[in-house]
Each structure stands twice: as C-alpha cells, then as structure tokens.
Amino acid sequence: METFAEILISVMLVGAGLFGLIGSYGLLKLPSTMTRLHAPTKATTLGVGGVLIASMLYFLLLQGRLSFHELLITVFLLLTAPITANFIAKAHLHRYGEEDDLPDTGTTRDWATFEEQETDMEALMIRPAPGTVMTKPDH
C-alpha cells in the first residue's frame, strides 16, 4: 500500500515537472509575444496543479492526515493566471499596437486599449471659452 502511494505521488510529481518544463520550453520556442503567452498560462497550470495534488496525496496516504490548504493555492492560481495573461496582452497591445491586425469589434466602439479618449470627451464636454464662469442656476 505504501509503495503504491509512493509510486502514485512520484508519478504526479514527475508529470507536473514535465509540464512545467514544456511550459518553459514553449516560452523559448514559440515565435511571437502573443503565442508565447499561451505556454506559461496553460502548461504551467497543470504543472503546479500536479505538485499540489501530490502534496495532498502525500499527507493523506503517508502521513495519515487531511491537508487541504493546497486547494487555496489552486483557487488563487486560477484567479490570477487569466488576469496576468490579460495584463501582459494589454501591455503588448499598447507597446507594439498592431491595431490593423485586430479584427473589427462588431460594435459601435473600438477595443478599449485603442479607444481614443478625446472622441468621447468631446461629445461630453464643449470646451468653454476663456473667461467663462461656471455657476449653478438659481432655484
């Protein structure tokens, strides 16, 4: 039983390590920033997930007590990975903005990253001439 548990945990650890390695290799191999972003957001998730499952199995099967704060790490990972990816993607769009490559939004407005603030500011605000004073109407 103990041997079986050890084998199971080892398999999880080695598998997780492999996925982490593939994620890092993807970072080197893929051709552009946007495609490189895919490797660490996904392949690494299973890498870390495998280590956490192995940790839970180790405490449950070999130490004989329930350990579940690994679940919390999983939750935080699932919450933060998409946000990190989104921020990197947005930063990439800002710096190397290839606006022409992007597809149409299909709505009346542009993508938030490229939207010109001036256009909707102009609609909302008519610039007051010099010497203009703002007052409240009398009631």
Place this chain on the structure above:
Amino acid sequence: MLHRVFPHPLLTLTLVAVWMMLVNQITLGSLLFAAILGTIIPIFTAPYWPDRPLIRAPIGMAVYVALVMYDIVKSNFIVAGIVLFKPNSQLRPAWVTVPLDLIKPEAITMLAGTITMTPGTLTADMSGDGKALLIHCLHAPNPDEVRDEIKTRYEARLKGYSNDPICPEFCVRLLRLRAFVQSLAHFPRARRYHPRFGAGYDGDQCHRDSGAVRHQHP
C-alpha cells in the same frame, strides 16, 4: 434580522472556507474563529460592494466549474502537444472577436477567465462598450469555429446560471456597476484629469448632474 447579521451569506461562506483552508485543520476553535470573521467582515465591508454577484443556480455553477476544470486539463495537453510537436511554420495564430450576450460584469469576467484557461485561447481585450471580447488563438485554422464553441460551450451556460436581470431596480444598479467597470477598462489613460478643471473633473457627471450652466461674461 438574519439579513442584518449576514448581509452577504455567500461572502460569509467563502470567508469561512478560506480561513479553514489557511488553518489547514478542522478544529472547533478554528471553526469558531472562522465564523466570527465570516460574520464581522461582511458587516464592516458592506459599503464597498455595490452589488452582490448573484448565482441563481448553485448546482449549475458547480457543473460549470467541473466542466472548466476538465477543459483546463485538456487544454494543458493540447498546448503541450502544440509546443512540442508542431513546427512554428505550421502554427496559425489568429485574433477572434467574440460578441457578448452577457451583461453582468462578474459574468463577463468569469467568461474571460475561462477563455484564458481553456484550449489555446486567451482573452486580450474588451471593446469600449463591453459588448465584445478580443481573443487570441494559439492555433486556429478556422477562427469561426473557436468563436462558436466559446458562445455555445461557455457563454450559454453562464447566461443561464447567473445573468438574468430580475427587476428594474436591479437593472439600474447593474448599469451603474457596468459604467464603473468600463471606466476601469480605460485605466492606462488619465481620464479624471482635465487641464482646466484639474484632477477629479468628471466629464460625464459635471454638467448634467449638478445642473451647472455656463454664463458668458461680456
């Protein structure tokens, strides 16, 4: 009365669960402390959440989470396969526009997160009015297929579980929250600064709400 003690039952439950996970053991003492935290924190933070995320079907949500977990594992294998075995010359990266039917910011956030975590897709941006998402695909020979899958597999489910506007009052709060999220979408550019009115100038609100009129001095 019960509502006053627990203004946000879901937050209370979440706090209890998170505290128990942090402590990492189930004892009466830690459970009691978790209950105290779960009661106090929602009461004191009540002014900071304008609207609570409504989950209309908890079981449906659980099914959705299980589906996403399965897809995450699947996506890991697919992406690993692409990284290892597909030469860069055969890779067909593509941008895809996904029009949104969801309205609630929380639901859109969940959809965007799901898209990032699942097979070969990544949410990069949202349109200025929050009605479309910009998706980047690692390998998509047929981009329309990707869009249709996202719409049917994820968005349709999220819509059914959490996104029905219930009453007019709810709709109004929803619109307000949505305006807030949209103002966050413009985060990188300074929005609340105007050369004439200075910091804190609110272009949307100033003239309309305060009823201010401009008089031209002779």
